[in-house]
Amino acid sequence: MHESKEQSALQLYKRLAVYLKGYWKVFAVAVVSMLIVAATMPLFGYLLKPLINEGFVDKNMQKMSWLPLAIIGLFILRGVFNFINEYCTSYLSSHLVQSMREEMFGKLMKLPSSYFSNNASGRVMSRVLNDANQIADAGFNVITVLAKDGVSVIGLLGLLMYLNWRLTLITFVILPVVAVSVRLVSKRLRRLSHGNQQQMGQMTQVLNESIDGARVIKVYGGQKRETARFSHSAAGVRRNNVKQASASALGTGITQIMASVALAVIIYMAAFEANKEGFSAGDFMSFLTSMIMMFDPIKRMTGVMQSLQRGLAAAESVFGFLDEGEEADGGVLELDNKxxxxxxxxxxxxxxxxxxxxxxxxxxxxxxxxxxxxxxxxxxxxxxxxxxxxxxxxxxxxxxxxxxxxxxxxxxxxxxxxMALVSQDVVLFNDTVAGNIAYGQLSKVTEADIIQAAKAANAWSFIQAMPQGLQTEIGENGLKLSGGQRQRIAIARALLKNAPILILDEATSALDNESERLVQAALENLMQSRTTIVIxxxxxxxxxxxxxxxxxxxxxxxxxxxxxxxxxxxxxxxxxxxxxxxxxxxxxxxxx
Structure with missing residues (x-):
């Protein structure tokens, strides 16, 4: 399996970028909106300086009249572009997940039979349903947070440097500590995310088997065993989630502690700076507010590491699946119908x-x-x-x-x-009787063709007795039908295909004598003038x-x-x- 082969974040993002082809205009709008939203934060911090100096210190009421309106206008601007950004991001991420799921399902249709023998169906389902969805975190939510909050932090740092470069230098002391803690936490989160995918796959597997085998579980009293299996899987997922949350919280906590230390030192140093000319009350208030406003973006940027690593681990899993070898088809000749x-x-x-x-x-x-x-x-x-x-x-x-x-x-x-295949383990789909008989060629055949195949398979009598006849829904894998009825639907499907080569794999085993007589008669109709291999x-x-x-x-x-x-x-x-x-x-x- 490819899951163990780790790919770098850059490689994963390069592969994810391919899915954005055709959506670059929407992506550009999202990025511009993101930047405008990010720019409003340092602008708000900057507006506080004249608000304090002109309004509260100099009592300049003329400036006080337009500054509150400017602040309202700033937040209206922020709200509008935040909505545009969120909408565009959601639009892009949902398209990404849909495209990825469709590609994975397409791959599923091309995998060799050996793949399904060696891989649990629950894990395969979990990859298509859960892992593809988690990629949205790596693809867009993380980009939004890192870009928007990153620009906000850079803008705020620029404002801080403009207001007082000496005090701002203190904030840079915390950056190496934050970087190291983020790196360590990221590695742990990536490992935990891989473990979580396996456990989610196990839980899906138990759930799938318990639904498919509901009758056997009831008859053999397996409820306690299956409940224990599910509880074990669910507990594994819970423990993993707690570990991820605690690792993420630890990284965020370290960042916040370092930021608070830096803030305390800055407040202390600012008291000395206030005695000097050129550092007014407005400067101090603007500096302090900008410093505090940096906390939330920094917190989100470190907190988003959990989503990032979970998303990257999911992307690794999905691309590992998409890189699986397909069923070899090196043939170039066409086999005719004789x-x-x-x-x-x-x-x-x-x-x-x-x-x-x-x-x-x-x-x-x-x-x-x-x-x-x-x-x-x-x-x-x-x-x-x-x-x-x-x-x-x-x-x-x-x-x-x-x-x-x-x-x-x-x-x-x-x-x-x-070729047509009729096996002991009949596979029927949660569709109508007609949909199952004409499976794969519903658009090519008429209702008369379906009825003729049903009659030849000795199935027409029981189909007519059903509530909606050919349009009756038969339930998952034909649970509403008896064994003999399901077998005859499968024979009707093979008859309708009218293939020259027929493979019958124990097609009459496990049937009562009456059903076997009807199925055997149907099979004799089916085998006429066909090359037939009967097991x-x-x-x-x-x-x-x-x-x-x-x-x-x-x-x-x-x-x-x-x-x-x-x-x-x-x-x-x-x-x-x-x-x-x-x-x-x-x-x-x-x-x-």
Whole structure:
């Protein structure tokens, strides 16, 4: 993972600046407004000098009449430009976050399957939702504070130098101490922010799993365990936030103590200066007010370090994610809609960090338009072999060919366009029945096409009985449907796609006999004149296959038709006898 690779603040800001292209006019308005607001502070400090000298010392009522109006005008000016600055900054930061989230989601769509195996979904969600939002702090809130308050402090220092340079020099004594404390606090805050991202990811993960697994938690009495997991994650986030707040408060506290010491010394020294000519009551009041007005900007500038480091840590996380390697697509050829035979040529595959190969030298041909079934015990490599065809991952050695060409030479889009997948773990979306059946091609098909696919999948009868028919919302992952209904919606989706290559990954497992009968009939409709790879635990579902491939520990141990393999009395016959001895009711159904 890239998170550990630290990038400098300058590098991060350079990358963030790219997102401002097209918004430079708004940014310019924000900066000008910022500078005008910043300039009003030293101007107010300067106006106090004539106010005290002319009004209170010399009793010049003519000047006293316009000075209060000037002060009101100054604060109206400040208010107007402060609003413009805040609006522009909010506009820019929200666009930045939106652009970043869209780019991250685009990256998410292009990541290889292995990324999702190695990274918790909660952390990925936290990056897109939380980290992208925190970048607004690093991008704009911090810039606003540092630029606006920085200009204010520089302006006030300039005024102080103008009023009395000797007294002003005392303020410079505190700057090295402040700089050191800010640097130390910043390093700690950056470390804590990285830790906070991990803990937020864990908390999101627990929350996500608890929502998805609500029924299992209830049945198995896992409420206490999940509550304890969530409490542990939430406590970690709380502790981290307290540490961040205390580190930030320490930095601010040191700054304020040093500023108060400097102020005390200045007041003491000012008493001596007052005896000299040229340092009037107005000078002293203007000097003292300007000095005090510097406290708030300095406090905000040191206090903003927490936001800055949190934002920079978030930016580091986001850019680390955006720098992840995308799914390799070096293909240039287009696979047409009449692909030839699928061939596995000496295919070896090993998952990263696995102790042994998941596939060991597989050579197999799946003729065009034929049905090939893969059977064997769990973990023998059936699903791995099927997953190589749509290139969810590539073989470690050997080749997978379609129409005699290595599939790596085809573009991923054209390769996957010719395939449909129906798996045991049906994935449905929180959408209508029609939206799920026509997923990915809703704009290309008519309602009549959807109904035809639903009828072929034996799904139309239950769809008609639903409250709004095809327009019925089915809930998250189809929770409002039964297992058999969800399976038939997935088959209807594959039928509507009408792809020439079909992969069925245990599509009828975990169904009751009635649902299996309906699903099996739908699958037979689906398999007609398609090159089909069927992965099955229930051997009753693949007796009609053109070729049954028996796998064991990543190798093909035998293959042939159902009858041939039973006569041979090998591993398939053993699996068949074992399964039908355990489930006599199924053998009766198969025999019928």
């Amino acid at each position: 692909p030839g035979a699928i061939e596995f040529v000496n295919v070896v595959h090993r998952y990263p960090e696995a102790e042994r190969n998941s596939l060991n030298g597989i050579s197999l041909t799946v003729p065009q338009g034929r049905v090939i079934a893969l059977v064997g015990a769990s973990g023998c490599g059936k699903t791995t072999l099927a997953n190589l065809i749509p290139r969810f991952f590539n073989p470690t050695e050997g080749e997978v060919r379609i129409s005699g060409t290595d599939i790596r030479e085809y573009t991923l889009e054209s390769l996957r366009e010719q 099955a635990h229930r051997l009753s579902t693949i007796e009609k296959a053109d070729n049954i491939v028996v796998m064991h520990e990543g190798r093909i141990v035998e293959q042939g038709t159902h009858q041939d393999l039973l006569k041979r009395g090998g591993r398939y016959a053993d699996l068949h006898n074992l399964q039908f001895d355990d489930t006599p009711s199924e053998s009766v159904q198969t025999a019928s």
